Amino acid sequence: MPNVSFDGSTFALSDIQENPARFARRLERAKINPGHALCHCRPDSPRKLVIRRYGSLYHLAGWPDDGPHHTDGCDFRKTHDASSTAGNDGRAAILEGPNGMNVRLDASLVQREATSSPGPRAAGSPGGMSRRTASLLAFLQALWANGRLNAWRGSSMARGWGAVNAMLLGGLGENALINGARAQDSLHVMRRYEESERDAINAEFDVFLNGIHNDGKVSRRALILGEIGEVADTQYGKSITLRQRRQRYFTTPTLIAAAAKKYGHAWRAIGEASARVVALILIERTPKGHLRVVDLAAMLCSAAFLPCDSMHEVAMANRLVAERRTFDKPMRLSDGDTMLPDFVLLDTTPATHIEVYGMNGMASYEHRKLEKQMLREVSGVPVVEWDTDRERLEEVRLPAAQRNT
Structure with a gap:
């Protein structure tokens, strides 16, 4: 670093x-x-x-x-690849410019004639817009990629939530826009708790929450990003608590069930010591003043907050971090890469792809596996393949690092 x-x-x-x-x-x-x-x-x-x-x-x-x-081992190194946001496509839902990200979500941050029924999905963007819209998950993934949180540079340092917060906000930009409004007014990335900064952290968060209000006719919503600590039953439904602050956000069993199905790998990992589950929640205030989740996206991460698609990938990411390897976790934010690997080791020459095969036996999965194997063979790309059904992670042989960055 x-x-x-x-x-x-x-x-x-x-x-x-x-x-x-x-x-x-x-x-x-x-x-x-x-x-x-x-x-x-x-x-x-x-x-x-x-x-x-x-x-x-x-x-x-x-x-x-x-x-x-920047050098290969630098946190600020960034190249345009499959993990990059939309480049020069002016109609893209997520744009990146010198002043920060410009995002158009498929969820509304202002809900008019709000009712007491939360509904699992916020209203879409107004009609007639030429730009496409992004889901909460697409936005969450773009934030991770733009902040380079899908990269590890061989550091011996742990990556805690303080670094996650800094990298996310550095990549987002101070003049970022969400649905045409200032991101600073509509998105709060939870801060790492520090006893010495407790009053300042609480005051800043309270100011943000005060911007969320509902007069019965207009509901002004907002987004909060943090790590899920607990999903619990309440007297009237469910609640979500983020690890960074013991604040309960109420919601419905229907929304929780939908999230558990849609983000199954992440949801099942809540509470796992080796993994992290981050969430982007869309909240509104009820007419009685409670904070209510109306939509959310959840993402599974390794212990160092590298995005992963399964617990097997979490295990591999944790091993690579422990061994101080320099690698990327590609994220498919756009079409174009026909053999996107699970990980790319950057401390070998040439770079080595790593594939984690955990869905063996499915016809479509096996077809895609074979297709990628053939493409790598033709291109001469070295690859490490871990068949999770046949060998333990510690038995997987990785090529030696050829440089320490």
Whole structure:
């Protein structure tokens, strides 16, 4: 993990990410003069970093179009691939620009003539819009990819929620828009709890929640992103609690059942010590003042918050992190990659694909497996294949790392 410098001093990037409140004043000064920070992944050629403000804190992000110039082991390295958001397609639901992301969701953040019935899906965007719309899951995945949370750079450091928060907000951008409105007014990424910052964290969150109101005719909704801690029964239905704050968000058994079916791998992993389950929840306030979940997306992650599609992938990701490998977890955010692997080892030459086969026997799965195997053979791409039915993870042989980054 590289060092970064601003305000006349040099710091470890991990310290900035995990403890953003400690550096707020210094980053504020650097944002004014000289207007940027520096990444020292290339000591002979430091790269500029954008300083972005979201709420009361400041976060670092890569300079526009400079991602390929960072080293392979740098958190700010970014190339355009299948994990990238929509590029130059102006009609795409999720756009990325120098001022941040511009997102059009298929869920409405303003519900007119709201009723007491929550419904599992928010109303769609107004008619006549030329841009496509994105689901909550697509937005959650794009946030992960844009913040480079699907990459691991061989660090010996753990990735906690403080770093997740910083990387998400750095990638989102301080001038980001969601459905045409400021993201800062409609999306709150939960902060890591710090006793020394308790009052500031609570005050900031309370201000955000105050923007969610319902007068019986218009319901102004908002999005909250955090790690699921508990799904529990209540006297009138269900509730969801995020690990970052003991606040209950009420919902219906119908919505919970739908989420458990739609996001099965993630839902079954809630409470698993080796995994994390993150959620993007759409909430509104009931006429009585309670906070209610009207829609959500859930995503399974490894212990280091790398996105995964199964618990077998979680196990592989955890092993790669423990062995300090440099790798990516590709995310299919657009069409175009016909042999997208489960993981890509970047510390071998050439890069090595890793496939985790956990659905053996299904005809469509076996057909797709064979198709990808043939494509790799033709292209000469090395691959490690783990058949979860035939061998234990510790028996899988990985190629030795050829460089430490």
